[in-house]
Amino acid sequence: MAPEYRLLAELEAAFDQLIERLEALVSTYAGAPGAAWAMGEGDASSQADADWLRRALLDFWYQxxxxxxxxxxxxxxxxxxxxxxxxxxxxxxxKSAFAALLRQIREEAAGLIPELKAILPFRHPALHDHLRGQGLARLHLKQCWRAIPLAEAPLARVRLAWYRSGRSIKRLTVREAEALLLGLDQEAPHVRIQQRHLAGIPDGEPLAQVQDQAPLMRANLFYREPLPDGRLRRAMNVALPLFVPSPDGRLPDCNTPPASPPTARTRALRSDARLESEPFLPSLRIYRYRQG
Structure with missing residues (x-):
C-alpha cells in the first residue's frame, strides 16, 4: 500500500473510533442524565437532553x-x-488522534484532503443520511477534532460572556500587498484605485493585514476548592458543551448570557493603537501604521 493511502486508511479508522466514542458518550449521558442547560438561538435557553447533546457533538458539516x-x-x-x-x-x-493524523496528511499528502472529506461520511450511514437530508455540503474537519471543554474539578459558579475584541494582525511588505491585489479582478475600478494608492507610498513602508476574530463565548470557571497549583479560577473558550464534575448531578450557579454576540466591539480601542483607523486597501483589510 502506498504511504499516502496507508495514512488515509489510518484516518478512516481514527474517524470510526471518534464516532464510536462520541456515541458512547451520548449513550452514557442518556442512561443516567444529570442536569444540563443549553443556550438557544432565538431565546435564552433550549431543551438540553441527549438528543441535543448528540446534535452538538456530531455536527461535523459545513452548511x-x-x-x-x-x-x-x-x-x-x-x-x-x-x-x-x-x-x-x-x-x-x-479527537486528538484524528487531528494528529490529519496534520500528518496535510504535511505529507495534502492532495488527499478533498478525497477524505468525500468518503468519510459514507462510513456511517446515519451521518450520511443527515448530510443529505439537511442540505449540508461537506465534512468540516475542524468541527470533527475540536476538543470538548471540561472542568478539572467541581465548580462553585460559571460566568459566561461573549468576547469579540480579538484581531489577528499580519505584517506585510508593499510587494506582498501588490501581489495580493493582483489576485483580484484587475478590471474592477475599486481595485485599480487601490493599486494607485499602493504605488504612491514608499516600497519600504510596512503594512498590516487585519482579520477580525469571530465572536467567542468565554467561560470563567470558579472552583469550589483550590486546584493543586493553587488556582481558584480559570477562563476558557466554549464552542461545545462544557462538562462539569458533579457527584450530585446538579449544575453550578451560572448566568444566562445574551443568545447572540454584541454587534460591535465592547472594549474601547487602545489609545496607543498603532494602525490607522481606516483601511488603506479595503478589499484586502490592509492598513497603514500611524506615522510618528
Missing part, C-alpha cells in the same frame, strides 16, 4: 455558504459523574 474559517457553536453546561467525565476524556483522546 451551504458557510465561511470555511467559521465553526458553529453549541454553548451549554452538563453536570457529569465520573463515568461521564471518563467518556468525555476518551472522546477527546480520539
Amino acid at each position: 451551504d455558504g458557510q465561511d470555511g474559517r467559521a465553526t458553529r457553536s453549541y454553548v451549554g453546561l452538563v453536570a457529569a459523574d465520573e463515568t461521564l467525565m471518563s467518556a468525555v476524556r476518551e472522546a477527546n483522546a480520539a
